[in-house]
Amino acid sequence: MGLIHVLDTHTANQIAAGEVVERPVSVVKELVENALDAQAKRITIRLIEGGRRQIQVVDDGVGMAPEDALLSVERHATSKITRADDLWSIDSLGFRGEALPSIASISRMEIITRRSVDAEATRVVVEGGVKQDFPPTGAPIGTTVTVEDLFFNTPARRKFLRSASSEGTACAEVIGRLAIAHPDVAFQLMQGGQITLQTPGRGKVEEAIAAVFGRDMLRHLLPVEWTAEQGWTLHGFIGQPSLSRANRAYQTWYVNRRWIRSKRLSQAVEAAYSGHLMSNRFPVFVLHLTFPPGGVDINVHPTKMEVKLDGEETWLPVLTEAIRHVLGKRSLSIPYWEEKQHIEAPEQDEKDNVTGSEVIAENPVPLPYTSPRSISAPYISGSRGTGMASPRMNYGSGNRAFAGNQIEARRTEHASVGPNELSVKVEEALLACSSPVDDEPSVEEQPALWQAHHIAAWVPIGQFRRSYIVAEAGDTLFLIDQHAAHERVLHHQLMAKAKQEQASQELLLPVNVTLTPEEFECLMDALPSLRDAGVIIEYFGGYTVLIRAVPVDLPPGRETLWLGDFLERRKQDSTGDVRSHVVASLACQGAVKAGQSMTHAEMMALLQELARLDGVDTCPHGRPYLLRIQRQDLERRFGRT
């Protein structure tokens, strides 16, 4: 008898399950994606013990016919594609036809489904892959899939499940990501009888983001809207550099509405942030890439978390440029008080007072009567032509409805917070995040777009603790970290200069520096590149080196400090570009220090220099250098309003 034989269906399914279903979260993802493919508008997910005991996904989608319901648990049975060529133009989330049978083979699964045309619902129960047919039953339109005792027949897998809370968290994350990708679908996640996540499903991405990531994040997000020549589009939100995170967990990619992970995409975005973030900090973003069908191959891995994208090398730089462009146009400075801001646009007459400011002259328009948010309005509302002009009343009432919803949702969690207080907060957050879709320009509600060139018109009032410049402009008070700001200015200038010829100042008396073995090693590696950057260092013996020449921009006497700073950077990022580390250290050493007093003229000069930097309000380490305080905030705090 031959040794090779065809596996029975059950075994094959269990093997497939090994690929598709690793944890409860995989089940949740497959089931929710099915619900989305079934055009559901409302999806409720219930988890018991983080999905270990029960996962239930209830949708109000199209449902299945009785015979389809039976077939759906067969392997490679799908409604989503019919032939292999369809793989190239997939617009549904699922397509492999593996999910349901795989899950069914390792759990007790119950499907109840009803189409709108059917009078009664179909009920299918599968236990460990064994199908049982049940008489029709009553149920609302849509499909309810209940998965119980996951891995009950594969004890090895079961053993590797983590705690209920960590499995639950993983599920919540996936649901959150799916919810953001589908703002038109109302998601509700219930864990142990509590609603832990709820999105309104009114088609507004911000609302979905607020529900998933928290509202605080909204004020720090910048809308992105980009159509590339190659036909793909990029839209979504990127975080201000001040909203950085210690890992990439807050980076979310959707390719054709499918949530994916892609290091290369993320790196392309991070490249645009370089110089804005502290080292080991990562930007936050939610970005959708939309390719015309055929431009993307998603059939790489069963869980579809990775995709293959055609011609990455040609369009990734375009993507970086798009993000850089958005960052460059953003409003600067971080409000000192983290609250809703009523920001007035800088006034025209105030700018007129400033004479000889060429920067202003280039922008004679009373600038920012378009808020950054309004760019995204068409995308959010989905109606390109009329998005901007939505009647105000609708907007307002919609808000309140949502606020009400939220109160219901949150009451269970935060019983201690009074409903009034909460509703104010919710409304404020939403007002702050939504675009002012309004016909009449009402200055009160329009967030100003503070851009770098406005800085030229700021008037320095003085220095606090010889470290912070206090400046005013119209109704806003600004605090500027003088060292960080100057460092940024120098960094910018030095980067521009670095492209020109390198000049290095010879030292009359070489500076000798004794290093630690580790520093010495680090320096020796960088030595040839340092020479190109204008630093001439010679070996002196032992771990001692002689600095013979330094870039002309280094102030005299800072050689040792500069080398220390440079080596520190090398240690943290030993593979980075030596030239850019040299520049960064030069900027740091050359900048005015905290504690150094500045004359009014010097402060003015620094502000003028800052005005030339577009879209930057962090020092090269990524720390912010600009804070603002609105007069209205002050007045409120002093009880004047």
Next chain:
Amino acid sequence: MEFTCSRPELLEGVNAVIRAVSSKPQIPVLSGIYMETNDHVLRLVATDMEIGIEYKIPVQTNQSGATVVNARVFNEMVRRLPDSPVMFSTAGDHAALKVRYHGSEVTLNTMNPQEFPLLPTILDGDRVTLKASNFKEMTRLVSFAASTDEARPWFTGVLWDFHPDGLRWVATDTHRLAMLVGEVVHQQIAEPRQLILHGKTLSDVAKLLDDDDQELHMIMTSSQVLLEADRLRVILRIIDGQYPKYQQVIPREWKTRITISVKALSEAVDRASLASIGKEGSNIVKLSMDKDSLQIRSNSPEVGHIYEEVWIDMQGEPIPIAFNYRYLQEALRVIGGDQVYLDLSGTLVPGVLRPLQDERYLYLIVPVRTV
């Protein structure tokens, strides 16, 4: 204590000593000015323990005594006094200071004069006598070349190098170096020695010397220097640290000597420095030369190119070289005389400026390496 004096003299004295009053005094009494009157002389003293200044003015003493008043308040009050005799008096050691003029009276709070650290009397030590004019010349020609970076304190000072042949003043920030030979009137020094005094403070002291012909006596201990002029006594702390061997870095010979008008070179460099304006500005001027002209070039992507030509006499072969224009500019501003030598020995060897009629001074600039 009781004395009468006039406002201009008192203001002169207060202005002199107030430089030594610290803005952040270590002990409260140091926020004050010590005043002592005796034999028709008012002695004003202030110190921040780094530098101490004593200034004497003539007054009409009725009763000798001492007191300490807040320096800031006293300075402001003296400025506001009328130009007529003013009478100051205290009753007892800790009493308030009464100031009377015309029919008016100001009463100022005082501090205990016994707590005030008076300047030490220095009798033993090396002695040198200089002309005030020579001292001032040193601060003008040398002090500016010192560094302002406190990380290496010895470079913030001017080196006083006493050796058997006389005195040399040297200052450098390692990008340039200035040296002047001092004219010692009288010298009594046990053995050759070097000491470093803070360059900025020396410049401040020079401003207090109004009479160029007066003599300046110095007494030097191992840690302090006392400077004495007619009305003035200043105690300076000697900066610790070993000054580098400056003689070794000054080129003894030259390969090319350029003779050039100070005014013409200064103006040309000033114009070339336009290229430093703007964010991509360059501080570098490139010098090239032929038999009778010196070409100065600078450029920046933002400003453009600047080309200057200056008539010169040249001995030797042309040596192209580049400098930071600031270092040229700063020296050309202080160098007197019509013409200056620019001595060069190589593209990466320091260039030396020497005034034509003055062998005592030289100014060395380290070139910039351009790639």
